[in-house]
Amino acid sequence: AGTLPSIARINGSCMAGGIGLLCMTDLAVAADTVQFGLPEVKIGLFPMQVLSLLQRIVPRRTLREWCLSGEPFGAAEAKEAGLLNHVVPADALDAKTQWLLERLTDKSPTAIRRGKYAMRALEAMSFDEGIAFTEGQIALLAGTQDAKEGLASFNEKRRPVWTGR
Structure with missing residues (x-):
């Protein structure tokens, strides 16, 4: 995994x-x-x-x-x-x-790490459980430095510089 x-x-x-x-x-x-x-x-x-x-x-x-x-x-x-x-x-x-x-x-290490975790966890969940789980994961990921950097780099039309946090 x-x-x-x-x-x-x-x-x-x-x-x-x-x-x-x-x-x-x-x-x-x-x-x-x-x-x-x-x-x-x-x-x-x-x-x-x-x-x-x-x-x-x-x-x-x-x-x-x-x-x-x-x-x-x-x-x-x-x-x-x-x-x-x-x-x-x-x-x-x-x-x-x-x-x-x-x-x-060239992708966010944080997004990949959290995404792999979510994909594994979702395998054992029903659809409704999965929706609730992923809502929480979106909120958690949105607060990371990588997510903030990704949004800033998009707005500033530049390549992101990932920290992995």
């Missing part, structure tokens, strides 16, 4: 527990040649712990097919199922990962 965004950069193959690690990241970029799979059923096991992570990301029918068949699938299918943000040719993997990273590093 952590307070910093995490990006998976996937090249080669991503199987079994590797998919579990992938599920724990915030964003993911894979080469179009990557093979994914949950082969546990082929050796008399089942991807139990990975299942607990995947069920929040992948559509139910797709997940069942992956778990019950144990057959590998490609990067395009993984992206279509919501497991990846981007699929690129292998020779563009580093550049796309860097591009994604640069889209995050």
Whole structure:
């Protein structure tokens, strides 16, 4: 979970527990040649712990097919199922990962930290609980130095200088 965004950069193959690690990241970029799979059923096991992570990301029918068949699938299918943000040719993997990273590093560390906390907390809440929770989070975030700096930089038409507070 952590307070910093995490990006998976996937090249080669991503199987079994590797998919579990992938599920724990915030964003993911894979080469179009990557093979994914949950082969546990082929050796008399089942991807139990990975299942607990995947069920929040992948559509139910797709997940069942992956778990019950144990057959590998490609990067395009993984992206279509919501497991990846981007699929690129292998020779563009580093550049796309860097591009994604640069889209995050100029943002408020405070907003990202509080946002990641809120996203985790909301997973266990009903809609009504979530609305009440996020109202409080908006108020809390609005009082931070980063929020004040963000508004000032917008009004002054300049880049923000984040303090992380």
